[in-house]
Amino acid sequence: MSGLFASLSVGRAWEKLSSFLRVSSSAPSSSSASPEDDLEDLRKLERTMRRIRATLHDAEEHWNIREESAKLRLKELKDLAYDMEDVVDEYEYEVNRCEVLALDRSASIPNTGKRKHQEVEDCNLMDTGVVAVPHDLVLRARKITERFNEIVHYSEHLSLSENDGERRFAPDIRSLRHTSSVIFEKSILGRDQDKDKIIDKLLSVEGGNVGNPVSVMAIVGMGGLGKTTLAQLVYNNPRLKQCFEKYAWVCVSEHFDVNTITRNTITSLTSVQCAYTELADLQMKLANEIIKQPLLLSKSDIPTNLRNIGKCIVQKCKGLPLAIKTLGSMLRYETDKRRWEDVLENDLWDFEQPRNEVLPALELSYKNMPVYLRRCFISMCLYPKAYQFEQHKLLNMWKLLDLLRCDGNDDEDAIGRQYLNELIQRSMLQIGLSRTLYCLHDLIHDLTCFLAGEEFYRLDGDPLTEIPENIRYMSIHKYITAADISVFPHSLRAIIVVREFGYVNQTMFPEALFSKTGLEIMNQTIVPEALFSNCKKLRFLNLENSRSLQMVLPNYMGNLKLLRHLSFGGEPITMSLQLDPLAVHIKNLILSGIGQLVSLRTISYIYISGSHCGFSTRELRNINKVRELRIGGLSNIRHVKYAHEAQLQRKKYLQSLKLSFSVLKEKCPCGLQPETVRIPQDQLLESLRPHHNLRELKIISYDSSIYPAWLGDPSFYMLTTIHLIGGRSKHLPVLRGLPSLKYFHVHGMDSVENIGSEIFRQFPGDKYFPSLTNLEFRSMLEWSEWSGVDAGEHPCLNELSILFCEKLRSLPLVS
Known part of the structure; x- marks a missing residue:
C-alpha cells in the first residue's frame, strides 16, 4: 500500500551513492578510477533516486490512493527503488572486497619500506573509496534511469485532466473524524461504570463545593474503542449541567491550530460566531467567558440459526464497539448463513463497509505516528495473530531490518525500547499474557497486514502455497515441506523464521523442510539448495529456532554477498572452513564460506569447535563491517596465530564484543578424539584485541x-x-x-x-x-x-x- 520500506531502502542507497560521488569528484584521476561516462550514469541514478525517494514519501503521507493508474505507478516506483538499492549495495560489496584484498596484500609484504608504502596506498584506497564500477552495474543503472523516464512519460500523457469530466475524490480520513456532543444512538450499553467514574472525579467535593482537583482528564485507547461515545455520555449527563455554568464541546482536528480551536471554543460557549482573528484577543475573550465559573470542556433481532455465528463474530471483534456496530449494521438484514460465515472467516478489510467505517478510526492512530514508528508497526505483520512478542525478539527483528534510527553514538536497544513504549502509549500494542510479553489486538494486526501490502508475506504452511514473486520480507511458520515450495523468490530481502512462544520443541525450520544427509546416526539435515539459490538479494536472515535441529547450510551460502545480518537466536554456530558438509558433525550449524560475506554487520553467535573437523577464527578475518559479535569456545583454539587471524583489530565498526572461553563436550564424527591442547588464555585474549572504537x-x-x-x-x-x-x-x-x-x-x-x-x-x-x-x-x-x-x-x-x-x-x- 505505502512506500515506507521502499523509501527506506532507496534512502539508504542514495546516501551511500551520494557519498561515493562526492569522494569521486574530489579524488585525483587515476587508472583505478571509474571512467567519466560511468560516473555520469551514476550521477543520473543518484538524481533519480532522490526524486523517487521524495515521491514515495509523498505517497506515504497521502496513502489512500484509489486510482488504479496511481497504484500501478507507485508499484513500479517501489520496484525501481529496490533495484537501485541492489546496484548500490553490489558496488559497496565490490569496494569492501577490494579493501579486504588490499589489507591482505599489505599483510603479506615483509615489514620494510615497501610495505609501508603499500599500506599508505591501501589506506588511500579505503579512505577515498575510488574503485572502478563494474560494467554490468553501469548498464543496470542506465536501464533503471530509462525505466524511470518511461514511468514519468506515461504518467504525464495518460493521466486524467479536469476536462475529462467530473472526478470523484475519496474523502480524507481526517474529514471523517469530526465529532460533536450530540448522541445519535437511542441506547448505549456497557459504559455506565466508566461514565460514573469520570463524573465522580469531575465532581469531587471539597467543603461542599466543586473542588476541581482535576483540570484535564484524558480518555485514551485504540481507535474504535468508544472514547468519543464515552465523552458524549459524560458531557450530556444532567449531573454535570447542575455543577458547571459553562460547558463546551470542541473538536480538535489533526491539523492543530490554536487560533481556530480557541475561536471554536468561544463559539461553543456563547452560541455566537466569534469574529476575532488575533490570538491575544481570542484568549482575552475566552478568559472573560470562563473566569470564576465552573467550566466543562470536552439493534434488530437475530434469527436463532445465526445466533452462534454472531457470538463468534463479536468475539472476533475483541471488544471493539465500532467494529461490532459496523458488522451488525452490515448483517442486520442478511439471513443467508453463508454470508455470516464469510464475515466470520475473512479479514474485516475484505468488506467495503468496515473498510470505510472502522479503518479510518484505526488508521488515524497510524497516521499520527512518526514515519520511523510506522515501519516498526507494519513489520509486526510478519508474525501471526495472537502472537506473544518477547521484547528482545521484537527488538532484534527491528535491528535486523535496520528500522531503528540510530547514529553512531546511540544504544540500539534503548532506542528500540523507546519505540516499544511509544506503541504501547498509542494503544497500538498491548501487554500480553505476562508483563514481559506483548501482543497486537486482532483488528490492529489486520491493519498491519492491510498497510503492509504485497511486500510482506507469511508462509503459514498452506499445502497449496505458492509464494508471490515480488515479496521482499517473508516469515516462515509451523510445518511445511520442501514440496510445498518451489524456490524462494529472487526479490526476497529478509527471511525470518518464527517460533511460537512456549513451543520449546518446535524446530527452527520444520524438520520436514530438509532432506536427510544419509548419515542418520548424526541426525543431520541439509537445507535444500533450491530454497536459497535464488535469494542473492537477501540482506537479513533470522533463524531464531536452532535449538532442536542440527542443520547444515552448505557452500552456496557464500553466494549471498549482500547479506548484512545473520542471526540464530543466540544458539552456538559451529563453523567449518570449505569442508564437505556431509563429512562434518555439528553442534547446531555449519557455515561454509562465511568469510566471503564481507558485508555482514551482525553475527549472532559463533562457537569454535575443538574437533578435528572444526574451524579456527580465520573466516572472520575479512568480515570488517560487523557491529556485534559473540564468539564461544575460545579455549578450543589450538594455536595463538588462529586467534590473531580473526583480525578483530581491523573491525572499526564493531561496537559489542562477547568472548567466551567455556567449551562444550563434543564427539568428532571422524572417530578421533578432539585435541586437548590448551593455549594459555591470556595469550589468546591478547591476540583478540579489538579496535579501539569498541x-x-x-x-x-x-x-x-x-x-x-x-x-x-x-x-x-x-x-x-x-x-x-x-x-x-x-x-x-x-x-x-x-x-x-x-x-x-x-x-x-x-x-x-x-x-x-x-x-x-x-x-x-x-x-x-x-x-x-x-x-x-x-x-x-x-x-x-x-x-x-x-x-x-x-x-x-x-x-x-x-x-x-x-x-x-x-x-x-x-x-
Missing part, C-alpha cells in the same frame, strides 16, 4: 589471572560497558583510565578474594573513572576484602550493587 565488552569463563595490556588501555576512549562473568581468575584486571566507562559489572568470579586499589589504578596518580555511574558485584563467593578506595575517585557513581557476596566483611570507608 563500546561494550563481555569476557566469560576467563581462568587466567594475567590480563592483556589492551584491557583498560586509555586508547579505548569509547568503551562504556565491561562485564566479567565467571572463570577461575583470582584477580580483576587493572583498568587504569577509561574516560567513557559507565558500567562495570563483575559476576560469578568465585576465586577472587581481595579487591584493592589496583583495579582502578596501577601507579599513584593514575586517573580515575570520571564517567563511572554503575558498579555491580554479584555472586563473588570468596570475596572478603575491599580496600583502597579514596574520596572523589568516582564522582559520577550513583548506583553500587553488591549481591550474594556473603564473605565480604566491610565496605571501604570514604570520608
Whole structure:
C-alpha cells in the first residue's frame, strides 16, 4: 500500500551513492578510477533516486490512493527503488572486497619500506573509496534511469485532466473524524461504570463545593474503542449541567491550530460566531467567558440459526464497539448463513463497509505516528495473530531490518525500547499474557497486514502455497515441506523464521523442510539448495529456532554477498572452513564460506569447535563491517596465530564484543578424539584485541589471572560497558583510565578474594573513572576484602550493587 520500506531502502542507497560521488569528484584521476561516462550514469541514478525517494514519501503521507493508474505507478516506483538499492549495495560489496584484498596484500609484504608504502596506498584506497564500477552495474543503472523516464512519460500523457469530466475524490480520513456532543444512538450499553467514574472525579467535593482537583482528564485507547461515545455520555449527563455554568464541546482536528480551536471554543460557549482573528484577543475573550465559573470542556433481532455465528463474530471483534456496530449494521438484514460465515472467516478489510467505517478510526492512530514508528508497526505483520512478542525478539527483528534510527553514538536497544513504549502509549500494542510479553489486538494486526501490502508475506504452511514473486520480507511458520515450495523468490530481502512462544520443541525450520544427509546416526539435515539459490538479494536472515535441529547450510551460502545480518537466536554456530558438509558433525550449524560475506554487520553467535573437523577464527578475518559479535569456545583454539587471524583489530565498526572461553563436550564424527591442547588464555585474549572504537565488552569463563595490556588501555576512549562473568581468575584486571566507562559489572568470579586499589589504578596518580555511574558485584563467593578506595575517585557513581557476596566483611570507608 505505502512506500515506507521502499523509501527506506532507496534512502539508504542514495546516501551511500551520494557519498561515493562526492569522494569521486574530489579524488585525483587515476587508472583505478571509474571512467567519466560511468560516473555520469551514476550521477543520473543518484538524481533519480532522490526524486523517487521524495515521491514515495509523498505517497506515504497521502496513502489512500484509489486510482488504479496511481497504484500501478507507485508499484513500479517501489520496484525501481529496490533495484537501485541492489546496484548500490553490489558496488559497496565490490569496494569492501577490494579493501579486504588490499589489507591482505599489505599483510603479506615483509615489514620494510615497501610495505609501508603499500599500506599508505591501501589506506588511500579505503579512505577515498575510488574503485572502478563494474560494467554490468553501469548498464543496470542506465536501464533503471530509462525505466524511470518511461514511468514519468506515461504518467504525464495518460493521466486524467479536469476536462475529462467530473472526478470523484475519496474523502480524507481526517474529514471523517469530526465529532460533536450530540448522541445519535437511542441506547448505549456497557459504559455506565466508566461514565460514573469520570463524573465522580469531575465532581469531587471539597467543603461542599466543586473542588476541581482535576483540570484535564484524558480518555485514551485504540481507535474504535468508544472514547468519543464515552465523552458524549459524560458531557450530556444532567449531573454535570447542575455543577458547571459553562460547558463546551470542541473538536480538535489533526491539523492543530490554536487560533481556530480557541475561536471554536468561544463559539461553543456563547452560541455566537466569534469574529476575532488575533490570538491575544481570542484568549482575552475566552478568559472573560470562563473566569470564576465552573467550566466543562470536552439493534434488530437475530434469527436463532445465526445466533452462534454472531457470538463468534463479536468475539472476533475483541471488544471493539465500532467494529461490532459496523458488522451488525452490515448483517442486520442478511439471513443467508453463508454470508455470516464469510464475515466470520475473512479479514474485516475484505468488506467495503468496515473498510470505510472502522479503518479510518484505526488508521488515524497510524497516521499520527512518526514515519520511523510506522515501519516498526507494519513489520509486526510478519508474525501471526495472537502472537506473544518477547521484547528482545521484537527488538532484534527491528535491528535486523535496520528500522531503528540510530547514529553512531546511540544504544540500539534503548532506542528500540523507546519505540516499544511509544506503541504501547498509542494503544497500538498491548501487554500480553505476562508483563514481559506483548501482543497486537486482532483488528490492529489486520491493519498491519492491510498497510503492509504485497511486500510482506507469511508462509503459514498452506499445502497449496505458492509464494508471490515480488515479496521482499517473508516469515516462515509451523510445518511445511520442501514440496510445498518451489524456490524462494529472487526479490526476497529478509527471511525470518518464527517460533511460537512456549513451543520449546518446535524446530527452527520444520524438520520436514530438509532432506536427510544419509548419515542418520548424526541426525543431520541439509537445507535444500533450491530454497536459497535464488535469494542473492537477501540482506537479513533470522533463524531464531536452532535449538532442536542440527542443520547444515552448505557452500552456496557464500553466494549471498549482500547479506548484512545473520542471526540464530543466540544458539552456538559451529563453523567449518570449505569442508564437505556431509563429512562434518555439528553442534547446531555449519557455515561454509562465511568469510566471503564481507558485508555482514551482525553475527549472532559463533562457537569454535575443538574437533578435528572444526574451524579456527580465520573466516572472520575479512568480515570488517560487523557491529556485534559473540564468539564461544575460545579455549578450543589450538594455536595463538588462529586467534590473531580473526583480525578483530581491523573491525572499526564493531561496537559489542562477547568472548567466551567455556567449551562444550563434543564427539568428532571422524572417530578421533578432539585435541586437548590448551593455549594459555591470556595469550589468546591478547591476540583478540579489538579496535579501539569498541563500546561494550563481555569476557566469560576467563581462568587466567594475567590480563592483556589492551584491557583498560586509555586508547579505548569509547568503551562504556565491561562485564566479567565467571572463570577461575583470582584477580580483576587493572583498568587504569577509561574516560567513557559507565558500567562495570563483575559476576560469578568465585576465586577472587581481595579487591584493592589496583583495579582502578596501577601507579599513584593514575586517573580515575570520571564517567563511572554503575558498579555491580554479584555472586563473588570468596570475596572478603575491599580496600583502597579514596574520596572523589568516582564522582559520577550513583548506583553500587553488591549481591550474594556473603564473605565480604566491610565496605571501604570514604570520608
